[in-house]
Amino acid sequence: AELYGLPKEEQELILYASHLHDVGKVGIPDAILLKPGRLTPEEFEIMKQHTVIGGKILEGAEKYPVINTAKIIALQHHERWDGKGYPYGLKGEEIHLYGRIVAIADVLDALTHKRVYKEAWSFAESAKFIIDNKGKKFDPNLVDIFHNNLAVFKKIIES
Numbered sequence: 001a002e003l004y005g006l007p008k009e010e011q012e013l014i015l016y017a018s019h020l021h022d023v024g025k026v027g028i029p030d031a032i033l034l035k036p037g038r039l040t041p042e043e044f045e046i047m048k049q050h051t052v053i054g055g056k057i058l059e060g061a062e063k064y065p066v067i068n069t070a071k072i073i074a075l076q077h078h079e080r081w082d083g084k085g086y087p088y089g090l091k092g093e094e095i096h097l098y099g100r101i102v103a104i105a106d107v108l109d110a111l112t113h114k115r116v117y118k119e120a121w122s123f124a125e126s127a128k129f130i131i132d133n134k135g136k137k138f139d140p141n142l143v144d145i146f147h148n149n150l151a152v153f154k155k156i157i158e159s
Contacts, residue, residue, distance in 0.1 A: 003145045017069035024054025048086045077102045080137045100139040
């Protein structure tokens, strides 16, 4: 958000609201959340509902900017630039900028950290994945910003 040039107020909204991006996972059974292997197609359909559940948890708070921003992010952080994401199949700039920013941050965090279902990837492998998905999963402009500032992101991940 900072490197994109958003005003400080919006940067802070994204910073605080992004912590709630997966709040909807409270509605997903632990058997799916904690499954050590790959999800079945049926389990993945249930997992995808965390975005909608999160949006419902955060709805009705339009007068609270952080909560309203969190709702946008919760609903849209798994949408894809090419329209193949979820829950709505939004494409390109139909996806709110906040969702597009958090999508990259979320994937970088998920890839570089060990999860119950996978080992951590190196920063280089994770960065390559994001760069390779420019214009597919991720906003090309945001990927360019990421690519041109790899040292900044590496420092964040390693801190």
